[in-house]
Amino acid sequence: MRYEGTLYRPPSEADSYIVQATLGCSWNACVYCDMYRTKSFRVRPLAETLADITLAGQVLRGRVRKVFVADGDALILDLDHWLPILDAAREKLGPLSRVSCYATARNVLEKSDAELETLVRHGLTRLYIGPESGDDVTLKRIAKGATHAEHVEAARKAHAAGMELSVIALLGAGGVERSEVHAERTAELVTAMDPAFFAALSLTVVPGTPLAKLQDRGAFVLPDVPGLLRELRTLVAHARPTDALFRTNHASNHLPLAGRLPRDGQRMASLIDAALAGAVRLRPEHLRGL
Numbered sequence: 001m002r003y004e005g006t007l008y009r010p011p012s013e014a015d016s017y018i019v020q021a022t023l024g025c026s027w028n029a030c031v032y033c034d035m036y037r038t039k040s041f042r043v044r045p046l047a048e049t050l051a052d053i054t055l056a057g058q059v060l061r062g063r064v065r066k067v068f069v070a071d072g073d074a075l076i077l078d079l080d081h082w083l084p085i086l087d088a089a090r091e092k093l094g095p096l097s098r099v100s101c102y103a104t105a106r107n108v109l110e111k112s113d114a115e116l117e118t119l120v121r122h123g124l125t126r127l128y129i130g131p132e133s134g135d136d137v138t139l140k141r142i143a144k145g146a147t148h149a150e151h152v153e154a155a156r157k158a159h160a161a162g163m164e165l166s167v168i169a170l171l172g173a174g175g176v177e178r179s180e181v182h183a184e185r186t187a188e189l190v191t192a193m194d195p196a197f198f199a200a201l202s203l204t205v206v207p208g209t210p211l212a213k214l215q216d217r218g219a220f221v222l223p224d225v226p227g228l229l230r231e232l233r234t235l236v237a238h239a240r241p242t243d244a245l246f247r248t249n250h251a252s253n254h255l256p257l258a259g260r261l262p263r264d265g266q267r268m269a270s271l272i273d274a275a276l277a278g279a280v281r282l283r284p285e286h287l288r289g290l
């Protein structure tokens with residue numbers, strides 16, 4: 001199994017076999033992201049990817065149930081890449097409970113309904129999408145590449161094809177200036193995208209990113225910890241997906257929460273209120289990560 005550069009995968013794919021079918025992110029423009037800045041996007045030759053899966057099968061057959069296809073927006077692959085990869089994964093690794101990948105709204109919108117349905121039939125059943133914000137002003141400022149409405153449409157298409165969605169929001173993405181509206185519109189977007197899984201991460205300004213340059217010249221101010229917690233409170237109190245598993249267990253967050261939304265929204269809001277009042281210990285700064 002050959003990997004190039006740092007691999008990123010969602011926490012829920014910790015025990016998945018990761019196949020690196022693409023390198024980097026085809027978009028690679030979000031102002032806060034430094035994950036693939038040093039990698040030029042390219043699709044790995046199909047023969048190389050299939051050889052990796054064959055090799056993985058010799059070692060892992062029957063021992064992995066999930067496959068995650070990397071890197072940053074692997075859904076961009078055409079079906080003439082996807083289908084051999086999905087078929088080989090099942091054939092070489094044995095029965096799988098799912099195959100998943102990161103996707104942008106743009107990746108989903110660029111696929112036809114028939115293509116998405118074909119992908120599901122061949123095993124790609126979960127997409128991780130990070131709109132980060134539901135606020136169009138924030139989405140434009142962070143260069144996410146799609147609007148609130150486009151994310152809703154991407155979710156509708158993915159659901160219609162039978163895909164399961166995991167949606168990621170980014171606390172602090174709107175800065176102090178858009179903090180409240182960012183949280184409110186993100187709660188609305190999550191309601192409209194109606195994912196089965198929802199996670200919130202906290203923004204860290206990474207040196208060298210365009211966002212760091214904006215911060216240096218005072219054009220972006222990250223909310224303080226109470227500000228981030230207030231955004232989190234808005235999300236849990238106002239997001240109304242049908243029934244989503246919600247987590248803030250990512251290392252970037254100050255307050256790990258877990259529950260179902262909307263069922264546990266008020267319980268989690270009360271916990272956040274207690275944290276804001278100083279009655280709940282927050283994750284110490286030195287234990288936080290990106």
Ligand code: SF4
Binds near residue numbers: 029035
């Ligand atoms: S789409 Fe994802 S991986 Fe690509 S630049 Fe944006 S945050 Fe980074």
